[in-house]
Amino acid sequence: MTHGPSQEGARLPRSPWDSPAPVPGRVRIAVLGSTGSIGTSTLDVIEASAGQFSAWLLAAHRSVGPLLEQARRLRPTWVVVVDEAAAAGIRAGDLPAGTRLAVGSAALAELVAAPAVDRVVSAIVGAAGLDSTWAAIDAGKTVALANKETLVMAGPLVMRRARETGATILPVDSEHSAIHQALAAGRADEVRRIILTASGGPFRTRPQHTLAAATPEEALRHPTWSMGPKITIDSATMMNKALELIEARWLFDVPADRLAVAVHPQSIVHSLVEFVDGSVIAQLSPPDMRLPIQYALTFPRRTDGPARRLDFTAGMTLEFEPPDLSRFPAVGLGHRAAARGGTAGCVLNAANEAAVAAFLAGRIRFTDIAEVCGQVLDRHAFSSEPTLDEIRGLDAWAREEVATWATA
Numbered sequence: 001m002t003h004g005p006s007q008e009g010a011r012l013p014r015s016p017w018d019s020p021a022p023v024p025g026r027v028r029i030a031v032l033g034s035t036g037s038i039g040t041s042t043l044d045v046i047e048a049s050a051g052q053f054s055a056w057l058l059a060a061h062r063s064v065g066p067l068l069e070q071a072r073r074l075r076p077t078w079v080v081v082v083d084e085a086a087a088a089g090i091r092a093g094d095l096p097a098g099t100r101l102a103v104g105s106a107a108l109a110e111l112v113a114a115p116a117v118d119r120v121v122s123a124i125v126g127a128a129g130l131d132s133t134w135a136a137i138d139a140g141k142t143v144a145l146a147n148k149e150t151l152v153m154a155g156p157l158v159m160r161r162a163r164e165t166g167a168t169i170l171p172v173d174s175e176h177s178a179i180h181q182a183l184a185a186g187r188a189d190e191v192r193r194i195i196l197t198a199s200g201g202p203f204r205t206r207p208q209h210t211l212a213a214a215t216p217e218e219a220l221r222h223p224t225w226s227m228g229p230k231i232t233i234d235s236a237t238m239m240n241k242a243l244e245l246i247e248a249r250w251l252f253d254v255p256a257d258r259l260a261v262a263v264h265p266q267s268i269v270h271s272l273v274e275f276v277d278g279s280v281i282a283q284l285s286p287p288d289m290r291l292p293i294q295y296a297l298t299f300p301r302r303t304d305g306p307a308r309r310l311d312f313t314a315g316m317t318l319e320f321e322p323p324d325l326s327r328f329p330a331v332g333l334g335h336r337a338a339a340r341g342g343t344a345g346c347v348l349n350a351a352n353e354a355a356v357a358a359f360l361a362g363r364i365r366f367t368d369i370a371e372v373c374g375q376v377l378d379r380h381a382f383s384s385e386p387t388l389d390e391i392r393g394l395d396a397w398a399r400e401e402v403a404t405w406a407t408a
């Protein structure tokens with residue numbers, strides 16, 4: 001095989017059995033987006049670790065109440081509030097002794113690079129997560145990456161920077177965590193195909209002609225996963241799988257034509273890797289993000305943890321079906337953007353973020369989300385090797401395009 005994940009992939013997992021034991025002592029963690037769905041699951045893992053992990057930094061946007069409550073429980077060295085107006089209401093006595101407050105995104109980028117930080121959990125939602133994740137990679141940190149948008153927007157730049165600084169990116173996204181685990185069963189040049197599973201979301205069986213009328217409330221009712229609102233809407237449109245195809249393309253350095261999607265309603269098989277001999281290796285566990293989070297925090301080792309477990313002796317049924325590209329055109333956009341590379345991921349991501357916000361605000365219909373994303377993707381000034389500044393510029397351009405479209 002001439003293509004496939006590159007051999008230089010120290011990015012690819014080594015066999016855990018070959019790996020050195022981790023340095024003893026507490027692993028100090030910076031949790032970016034600690035008040036969100038991934039953030040709170042991360043704190044569950046930290047609190048269940050019997051002192052193996054400690055929270056060194058907790059950061060959120062503007063949910064100051066929950067952040068302060070977390071700070072009192074976990075007693076981090078730093079809390080960071082990114083929104084300055086939200087931080088203005090915090091009084092000295094609100095923080096536990098020993099915890100300091102920093103405000104703004106520049107402070108966050110500086111603190112994630114601090115020598116005291118052993119691992120960074122990147123769990124801010126959307127393009128807003130790029131700068132702090134970049135800062136962590138720039139500083140050579142080990143990053144447990146939930147913020148897939150970082151790789152969708154700037155995959156080649158991020159992976160190159162990680163190679164230069166020695167940073168390690170460990171996926172938290174359940175599909176990519178599954179792939180990371182399955183890849184350990186063979187060599188990079190033995191991989192034939194990577195199959196990402198998708199739950200199919202709340203509209204998996206909903207007739208096409210009723211999709212335009214789908215409401216935000218219906219789209220927010222996910223059958224298997226409990227997640228933040230943005231990614232829950234992305235699951236309903238299956239744009240989440242589009243973003244994940246692009247994420248996998250860069251994270252594992254695998255050509256887009258070796259990536260496929262299978263709908264698996266039970267969300268037990270989190271993804272599969274097919275090797276050249278026809279063997280398929282899958283990773284299975286209940287839909288519980290605490291497991292992939294913990295895996296990214298303990299890798300290359302495994303430990304006991306709080307995630308739910310499967311019981312095969314109780315019996316279960318696992319189903320797989322092909323995605324319906326006519327009802328879920330977003331999946332096709334993902335394949336296209338993954339194949340095209342360059343600025344395609346950034347534009348698709350930004351258009352989607354703006355379209356999801358417009359849908360939640362009642363300004364566009366459910367089916368308009370993929371429609372406007374496709375149009376903006378087609379119209380953008382493509383560049384195959386953009387700089388970070390060009391990516392930021394196109395991100396803003398795509399959002400404006402969607403805003404114009406939504407008000408037309």
Ligand code: NAD
Nearest residue numbers: 033034035036037038060061082124125128146147227228
């Ligand atoms: P969420 O909406 O529940 O939480 C988002 C967090 O980010 C909050 O703590 C919020 O305060 C913070 N935040 C938002 N905007 C910010 C900004 N401008 N600056 C700083 N902080 C900001 O989101 P989530 O569901 O936890 O998802 C987080 C990331 O993880 C996303 O990239 C998502 O795609 C990814 N992810 C989530 C899941 C899941 O199960 N929730 C699964 C896989 C991947």
Ligand code: MG
Nearest residue numbers: 173174175244
């Ligand atoms: Mg996922």
